[in-house]
Amino acid sequence: GEKKSSEKVYKIATDTAFPPFEIPDVNGSDKLTGIDIDILAAIAEDQGFKYELDVLGFDAAVVALESNQADGVIAGMSITDKRKQTYDFSxxxxxxxxxxxxxxxxxxxxxxxxxxxxxxxxxxxxxxxxFAEKLKEQYGFDITLFDDSPTMYMDVTSGNSVACFEDYPVMGYGISQGNGLKMVTEMEQGAPYGFAVMKGKNSELLKMFDKGLENIKANGKYQEILDKYISKN
Ligand code: GLN
Structure with missing residues (x-):
């Protein structure tokens, strides 16, 4: 007979290190924890779908999605107007x-x-x-690109680069964990995070994600996950 969607194993691509959304294992295994990872697990359980997590890095996750090697991306991915032309977001x-x-x-x-x-x-x-590209036009500096956040931070702590640009909640968390950096300017306006699929594809997966997100917000699971990773002062 036909495969029910519950038997399909979705491939979900993610970042390697984007704490507290993707937190690498301290012992070096490729098993991640973090807000995205727990939200996805809770939604999959709520909606009864199966998935496999592919830990690729941010840019590589997006490339995997675009080349049909991943069904979805969860990686602290900002819902921008530009991206909405290519992806459907939760x-x-x-x-x-x-x-x-x-x-x-x-x-x-x-x-x-x-x-x-x-x-x-x-x-x-x-x-x-x-954002760095935009500022560069105005102020004139050289940008070095990195594939992961920890290596980017190290380029700054080592003194090779004088600054880096990172998402505020991730930098705030990193500083509280002693990453050796500090913030001296205000956060710039940004976009919230969403789960992404290619435009017009995997719509049943996106629907389940949205429904599951609603459910885990209603039953307290979503807040429980945030509280687990972000301390309230
Ligand atoms: N939120 C940023 C973006 O979507 C960075 C995501 C990340 O580095 N995982 O571009």
Whole structure:
């Protein structure tokens, strides 16, 4: 007989390290934890679908989606108007925006114009990278692109780049975990996170995600997941 959708195993691509949304295993296994990972698990359980998680990195996850090697992406992915032309997004599940970060011991960079003539780090394919590109036109600096956030941060703590651009909730979490960076400017307006599929494809998966998200918001599971990863002061 025909396969029921509940028997299909969806391939969901994600980032390698984007804490607290994707948190790598401290022991080095490829098993992730984090808000995205727990939300997806809770929604899949609620809706009764099966999936396999492909831990690829942000840009690689998007490439996998576009080349039909993944059915969906959950990776703290911002719902931008530009992306909406290519992907269908779930309802937003987390507010975000972009912020600049510099080394904790740097006292010379205070605003964007201080970046002129310097090196700046950004993560390939991200909103942080797009924002850096825009600023670059105005202030004039060189951008080095990295495939993952931890390597991008290291380029700044090592002094190779003077700043990087990262999502505010991720940078805030990283700083609280002692990543050696600090923020000296305000968060820029950004877009909330959503689960993405290719436009017009996997609509049943997207529907289940939205329905499941509604359900886990209603039954308290969603808030429980946020509380697990983000401490309320
Ligand atoms: N929210 C950013 C974007 O969608 C970064 C995502 C990430 O690095 N995982 O571009």
């Amino acid at each position: 309802a937003p599940y987390y507010e975000s925006g972009v912020v600049m970060a510099i080394a904790a011991n740097n006292d010379t960079i205070k605003e964007y114009k201080d970046l002129a003539g310097k090196k700046v780090a950004a993560k390939r394919g991200t909103e942080g990278a797009s």
